[in-house]
Amino acid sequence: MKRPHTVPKKAAHKVHKRQKVEDFPKPLPPKAKRRVQLNELGWKTVSMPDRLEDTEGFYGLEEIEDVVIVKDATTGNLTFETTKTEEEVAQDVEQAWQREEDEAQRLEKITFGEEQAEEEDKEAVAKAPKESEDVAWEGFSDDGEAQEEATGQSADAEAAALEAAVAIKEPKTPKESKKEKKKRKEAESKKKEKKDVDGGAPTPDGSKDDEELSGIDDHSDGETFGPGAFDILANQPDDDGDEADVSAWNKLDLSEEILGSLAKLKFSKPTDIQESTIPEIMAGRDVIGKASTGSGKTLAFGIPIVESFLAARSAAKNPEDKTPLALIIAPTRELAHQITAHLTALCAKGEFDAPYVTSITGGLSVQKQRRQLEKADIVVGTPGRLWEVISTGQGLLGKFKQIKFLVIDEADRLLSDGHYQELGEILKILERDDEADGNAETDDAPAVERQTLVFSATFGKALQQKLAGTSRGGSDLMSQQQSMEYLLKKLKFREEKPVFIDANPNSQMANKLQEGLIECAGTEKDLYLYSLLMFYTKKRALIFTNSISAVRRLTPFLQNLSLPALPLHSNMPQKARLRSIERFKERPGSILVATDVAARGLDIPKVELVIHYHLPRAADTYVHRSGRTARAEASGTSILICGPEEVGGVRRLVAKVHARSGEGSKPKNKKTAYFIRTLDIDRRIVSRLRPRAAISKQLADTVIAKEKKNTNDDVMRQAAEDLGIDYDSEEFEKEAKGKRGRGTGRKKKEKEASEMSKGEMQALRAELKGLLSQKINTGVSARYLTSGGIDVDALMAGEGNLEFLGAVDGLGFDDDV
Numbered sequence: 001m002k003r004p005h006t007v008p009k010k011a012a013h014k015v016h017k018r019q020k021v022e023d024f025p026k027p028l029p030p031k032a033k034r035r036v037q038l039n040e041l042g043w044k045t046v047s048m049p050d051r052l053e054d055t056e057g058f059y060g061l062e063e064i065e066d067v068v069i070v071k072d073a074t075t076g077n078l079t080f081e082t083t084k085t086e087e088e089v090a091q092d093v094e095q096a097w098q099r100e101e102d103e104a105q106r107l108e109k110i111t112f113g114e115e116q117a118e119e120e121d122k123e124a125v126a127k128a129p130k131e132s133e134d135v136a137w138e139g140f141s142d143d144g145e146a147q148e149e150a151t152g153q154s155a156d157a158e159a160a161a162l163e164a165a166v167a168i169k170e171p172k173t174p175k176e177s178k179k180e181k182k183k184r185k186e187a188e189s190k191k192k193e194k195k196d197v198d199g200g201a202p203t204p205d206g207s208k209d210d211e212e213l214s215g216i217d218d219h220s221d222g223e224t225f226g227p228g229a230f231d232i233l234a235n236q237p238d239d240d241g242d243e244a245d246v247s248a249w250n251k252l253d254l255s256e257e258i259l260g261s262l263a264k265l266k267f268s269k270p271t272d273i274q275e276s277t278i279p280e281i282m283a284g285r286d287v288i289g290k291a292s293t294g295s296g297k298t299l300a301f302g303i304p305i306v307e308s309f310l311a312a313r314s315a316a317k318n319p320e321d322k323t324p325l326a327l328i329i330a331p332t333r334e335l336a337h338q339i340t341a342h343l344t345a346l347c348a349k350g351e352f353d354a355p356y357v358t359s360i361t362g363g364l365s366v367q368k369q370r371r372q373l374e375k376a377d378i379v380v381g382t383p384g385r386l387w388e389v390i391s392t393g394q395g396l397l398g399k400f401k402q403i404k405f406l407v408i409d410e411a412d413r414l415l416s417d418g419h420y421q422e423l424g425e426i427l428k429i430l431e432r433d434d435e436a437d438g439n440a441e442t443d444d445a446p447a448v449e450r451q452t453l454v455f456s457a458t459f460g461k462a463l464q465q466k467l468a469g470t471s472r473g474g475s476d477l478m479s480q481q482q483s484m485e486y487l488l489k490k491l492k493f494r495e496e497k498p499v500f501i502d503a504n505p506n507s508q509m510a511n512k513l514q515e516g517l518i519e520c521a522g523t524e525k526d527l528y529l530y531s532l533l534m535f536y537t538k539k540r541a542l543i544f545t546n547s548i549s550a551v552r553r554l555t556p557f558l559q560n561l562s563l564p565a566l567p568l569h570s571n572m573p574q575k576a577r578l579r580s581i582e583r584f585k586e587r588p589g590s591i592l593v594a595t596d597v598a599a600r601g602l603d604i605p606k607v608e609l610v611i612h613y614h615l616p617r618a619a620d621t622y623v624h625r626s627g628r629t630a631r632a633e634a635s636g637t638s639i640l641i642c643g644p645e646e647v648g649g650v651r652r653l654v655a656k657v658h659a660r661s662g663e664g665s666k667p668k669n670k671k672t673a674y675f676i677r678t679l680d681i682d683r684r685i686v687s688r689l690r691p692r693a694a695i696s697k698q699l700a701d702t703v704i705a706k707e708k709k710n711t712n713d714d715v716m717r718q719a720a721e722d723l724g725i726d727y728d729s730e731e732f733e734k735e736a737k738g739k740r741g742r743g744t745g746r747k748k749k750e751k752e753a754s755e756m757s758k759g760e761m762q763a764l765r766a767e768l769k770g771l772l773s774q775k776i777n778t779g780v781s782a783r784y785l786t787s788g789g790i791d792v793d794a795l796m797a798g799e800g801n802l803e804f805l806g807a808v809d810g811l812g813f814d815d816d817v
């Protein structure tokens with residue numbers, strides 16, 4: 001039996017025609033049939049052609065043998081029966097787990113680039129240093145501006161109002177005391193001694209040891225995805241063996257182990273949010289932390305958790321009684337894996353026994369995750385899978401009730417309507433009084449003093465309201481206060497007043513982000529997207545859409561135009577999601593076309609351009625999407641493509657996002673007129689790109705229509721087989737004809753597209769190839785792609801993209817904002 005779209009087929013008995021009946025051995029008595037649940041069986045994955053996986057039109061196929069579908073004649077309900085014994089089924093399941101583990105390990109090897117390497121030269125590759133695309137990270141500026149913002153907040157009337165709800169703590173830069181200085185000096189000299197003893201000495205071939213090279217300890221279990229997918233910290237430029245001077249961290253009273261890790265990572269100083277939250281968390285306070293995107297919030301809560309792990313090491317328990325120390329909840333799988341990788345990498349750089357950090361997310365085996373939980377110190381997960389695993393596992397409830405840290409990352413998202421349900425269940429069980437429940441399993445569990453830590457770049461409720469919504473009334477202050485009250489209500493903080501730390505009170509957007517918009521007819525967004533990407537060739541770009549179908553359509557549209565586009569959306573199989581991110585990260589100049597599943601938290605180095613193909617549905621989404629670029633010290637650009645009717649909404653949105661900077665729509669600096677600048681694309685160039693864009697769109701639509709038709713046919717055929725009737729697609733279509741309704745025009749187009757012949761498609765591809773080989777030359781006279789952004793010298797010299805005469809930089813933005 002295959003799922004999702006095949007019916008069970010009994011193995012055909014091949015009987016030799018001339019064989020006599022009496023030659024057969026006596027038939028075995030029929031095996032007893034047992035009713036089974038499909039999700040309890042050991043399904044085998046059916047390999048699919050790459051083409052299908054890449055278009056992401058399928059979820060993948062799995063098959064199972066010896067299972068028949070039984071239909072109840074009266075109710076029509078379907079049940080499933082097998083002749084296998086319980087042991088046989090258990091064996092199948094065990095084998096399925098094994099296959100899954102093997103597959104995960106294989107994937108991980110691909111991630112590390114090891115599979116091919118193994119064939120070529122195992123040893124040489126194992127020793128070779130991994131290439132890092134990153135430039136040295138210089139650390140955050142500690143200049144007066146940030147200080148001013150911070151101190152400005154304390155005097156702010158808003159702060160007084162908020163204080164009613166939470167204890168506000170201003171970010172501060174404490175001066176190093178004599179004691180601290182002494183401690184720092186001691187630590188530094190100890191570190192030096194240690195280095196002198198064991199090291200930093202290169203291995204004979206000049207490379208570093210394996211652990212340091214790999215960056216992330218993957219625990220060899222295949223489910224904590226390794227550096228390839230999320231080598232957040234492994235990207236940091238520490239390959240030269242040098243360590244940074246980390247004396248700027250001393251005021252935070254961190255352990256030598258963590259200081260050692262930070263030195264190796266070359267994180268020479270804490271970011272504002274780290275500096276202000278770490279001491280509070282280490283002092284046992286509940287903390288709500290707000291800071292702009294890419295400002296290091298993960299380590300702001302991660303470092304104190306690891307410190308707590310290190311402090312508790314001596315009180316090691318029997319592994320059987322092991323309980324996780326921290327539970328970190330994030331809204332998406334990718335973010336959960338990234339946080340896991342981030343913390344694992346922090347510890348891998350240190351010289352201590354690292355805590356076991358594991359991800360509990362959908363898309364991977366539940367059983368295996370349960371096993372991993374048994375040894376986990378830090379658990380990072382998405383609410384749905386966490387709830388499933390905790391609530392159905394044995395003894396896990398009691399263990400989780402003893403966690404010492406509960407972290408809600410991207411809290412405004414997780415606590416918003418529509419996402420809260422499963423998180424709410426988790427919170428409920430964590431708070432539940434067992435004695436009242438009579439829950440014997442956890443009666444012995446001691447009451448634990450748990451710290452609750454809540455982080456995000458956006459907290460204002462107004463930011464969550466839809467653009468078209470009613471957010472005009474009420475100031476941002478009110479909404480922020482409301483959202484704090486909301487948080488206090490939903491989360492059971494241990495303290496009456498958790499500390500609220502806003503590291504960037506005057507701005508939600510990253511410092512070095514430049515914002516622009518391009519106006520075009522709604523029907524021409526594809527063309528303008530292509531034009532923009534042609535202009536920005538070689539920039540790593542992230543394109544956001546509001547729907548999965550748009551991702552499915554735009555990816556082949558861009559690929560047909562020879563642009564390296566990759567898809568990312570929540571309906572893709574998990575391994576394909578990870579693969580897309582990995583490729584996006586590896587290949588300079590690649591393009592990720594994504595839904596908002598990529599909007600929050602993802603920390604992919606060197607994303608230089610974010611394009612909003614669809615307008616974000618809410619202002620907070622705009623902040624988070626745009627925050628995928630201009631992270632840490634880097635600069636980046638965010639461009640909205642909008643139809644004429646959308647421009648007003650966009651301006652409102654941007655005004656709202658920048659409202660707290662206190663400048664309204666005043667100029668950001670002398671050169672840039674407003675926070676967001678309208679980009680004046682040269683329409684002549686766009687019109688020269690139109691023919692190729694049109695053909696590419698036609699091809700992409702055709703492929704999708706054909707796939708859709710095939711999938712529909714399969715589904716109909718299965719339904720027909722289940723019902724015991726014949727399915728004839730043409731007959732079915734004839735019957736459907738005449739039933740006219742909404743979407744008939746679209747369906748007609750789809751049908752036409754799905755019927756395009758191979759020859760016609762080949763002809764279109766050839767035509768497109770011809771067009772792509774031509775230069776788009778407008779002559780070097782008037783205006784170019786955008787006013788003021790063209791490097792005319794480069795243009796004259798024929799530099800930049802060969803297919804498209806134009807500079808690749810500029811776009812009328814200033815380099816330093």
Ligand SMILES: Nc1ncnc2c1ncn2[C@@H]1O[C@H](COP(=O)(O)OP(=O)(O)OP(=O)(O)O)[C@@H](O)[C@H]1O
Binds near residue numbers: 140
């Ligand atoms: N002290 C530091 N010095 C230098 N780099 C740092 C420091 N702390 C964190 N980073 C790096 O900064 C980047 C952004 O960190 P992180 O992902 O934690 O940001 P964030 O604030 O959680 O962003 P978002 O709001 O988008 O989730 C990461 O690549 C991380 O390795």
